[in-house]
Amino acid sequence: MRTSTQFDTATNLTSTTRLPDSLCKHTPKCPTASSPDREAAQVVAAHPEQGWSLLCNALVVFEDTGELLPDGQIIAPHRPFATA
Template sequence: MCEHEPPCPPWEAPDHEAARVVASHPEQGWVLLCNSVVIFEDTGEILPDLRVVTPHRSLPILPASRMEGRTTRAAEFTGSSE
């Protein structure tokens, strides 16, 4: 498997996306990692055991200047403001 130092995280690890890229095909929208995980540009994945991970993009981070006057998500749920 991985011959890098330090070794890449195995595909079963929570941080498996930190493994090194061994093949990149941006024109097709995917990369192959050293631990045999295929990651697509929409953040979906195919794991070595052929399970599919659906896209899991996080919410965009707004610059602080755009956040002024807004409540946090937690405040929206509790009805308070910060």
């Protein structure tokens, strides 16, 4: 499980919330973020105007084909080469 830390300005207190490792609630389960086919997971939040989407395996995919893994690792864009 991952954690999320939030600061409440009204009380000046910090709270930590446990986050699920996966947002996948359907059957069959989507590939995990560490799987080679991780991009096949379903979209749970799309923001095309900003150029990114959140997949149910907690992977953020960008319009340029770059990726941000749940552990913070960055996957460089990997567009296919154009054919002549």
